[in-house]
Amino acid sequence: MAAYDVVIVGGGPGGLNAALYLGRGRRAVLLCDAGTPRNAAAEHMHGFGSRDGIPPSEFRRISREQLRAYPNVEVRDTRVGSVEKHEGGFRVALGDGSTVDTRRLLLAVGMVDVMLDIPGYKELWGPSIFQCPYCHGWEVRDQPLGVLLTEPQYLDHSAVIQNWSQDTTVFTHGAFAVTAEQRERLQALGIGLEEQRIRALHGKDGHLEAVELEDGTRVARKVMFSAPPQRQSELVTRLGLALDEQGFVKVGPVGETSVPGISAVGDMTTRLQGALMAASAGAVAAAMMNHGLIQEDADRRYTAVTGKPPASKQKPH
Numbered sequence: 001m002a003a004y005d006v007v008i009v010g011g012g013p014g015g016l017n018a019a020l021y022l023g024r025g026r027r028a029v030l031l032c033d034a035g036t037p038r039n040a041a042a043e044h045m046h047g048f049g050s051r052d053g054i055p056p057s058e059f060r061r062i063s064r065e066q067l068r069a070y071p072n073v074e075v076r077d078t079r080v081g082s083v084e085k086h087e088g089g090f091r092v093a094l095g096d097g098s099t100v101d102t103r104r105l106l107l108a109v110g111m112v113d114v115m116l117d118i119p120g121y122k123e124l125w126g127p128s129i130f131q132c133p134y135c136h137g138w139e140v141r142d143q144p145l146g147v148l149l150t151e152p153q154y155l156d157h158s159a160v161i162q163n164w165s166q167d168t169t170v171f172t173h174g175a176f177a178v179t180a181e182q183r184e185r186l187q188a189l190g191i192g193l194e195e196q197r198i199r200a201l202h203g204k205d206g207h208l209e210a211v212e213l214e215d216g217t218r219v220a221r222k223v224m225f226s227a228p229p230q231r232q233s234e235l236v237t238r239l240g241l242a243l244d245e246q247g248f249v250k251v252g253p254v255g256e257t258s259v260p261g262i263s264a265v266g267d268m269t270t271r272l273q274g275a276l277m278a279a280s281a282g283a284v285a286a287a288m289m290n291h292g293l294i295q296e297d298a299d300r301r302y303t304a305v306t307g308k309p310p311a312s313k314q315k316p317h
């Protein structure tokens, strides 16, 4: 018999809320977290009802503290290295070299943001370069904003950013040609356009001051909105889960992946990335996983009492 009903991999909002639901669902749960949250560079987390503006580390601390009310939930600061199928469930290898057995696996490992190769980008990611205007737009409203786009299909997104400040300039970093039609639209909306490659982003103490273009021109900006490319973690790649065309793990309505017994939630499954969305998906997947385990146990009990296979496994006459 596996030691755990569910091993949760990842202790961000997705994994933490899944642990809360499974704990309350009376499951034996192990949550493993490697301690590398996506929003590590952010000073505050916004848009999560009742927690608006909380530092991300504080959010995690409170979530973990609340999990302590459930003795059936164990939390370990460790990276899950590998997962193998084992006796109808999984054998999970942990960072300290030990292994644990579990009936189900719930992944909430987030995504890895791949920093753009522009001097200053990595340093300013978090305090001055943001991905989502709902997360950080309010605080920088009406300031000089930049939008760094490296793919033409997102050009219309600059009008969304302009909602937070009329002083908005798009930077294409020389990555694509802007059509006459697109140029006319930006001009009509009063959105600036810089098409040169960016030589560097300049800032002080994490605060962006200027964008230096290839020809040396410096464009004063306080904030840049930019969504860098993302990749899945090594664990997901090793598991061989089916991905969609954008590289996110393909999931069913309640988080089921292409591998039976493994569910996935949060950033790793969608472009709609936010703490509340991840937490919500974690709750749904956890509840449905628990229902599956309860039914599995009920089937076993039924067979033990009656000697018959459960109705779902009986052949139709």
Ligand SMILES: Cc1cc2nc3c(=O)[nH]c(=O)nc-3n(C[C@H](O)[C@H](O)[C@H](O)COP(=O)(O)OP(=O)(O)OC[C@H]3O[C@@H](n4cnc5c(N)ncnc54)[C@H](O)[C@@H]3O)c2cc1C
Binding pocket: 009, 010, 011, 012, 013, 014, 015, 032, 033, 034, 035, 036, 037, 038, 039, 040, 041, 042, 044, 045, 046, 047, 048, 078, 079, 080, 081, 108, 109, 110, 111, 113, 125, 126, 130, 131, 135, 136, 233, 235, 265, 266, 267, 268, 273, 274, 275, 276, 278
């Ligand atoms: C700079 C920045 C600012 C943001 N600001 C906001 C905001 O203000 N409001 C908002 O709603 N959203 C914000 N977001 C988005 C938000 O952080 C994510 O949507 C959310 O954290 C996703 O939760 P998650 O549980 O899917 O993944 P994550 O929070 O990324 O958590 C994944 C966890 O899994 C762990 N992990 C990975 N691999 C393993 C492994 N093999 N074994 C064990 N553990 C593993 C990682 O260490 C990490 O702790 C921001 C994102 C960024 C990048």
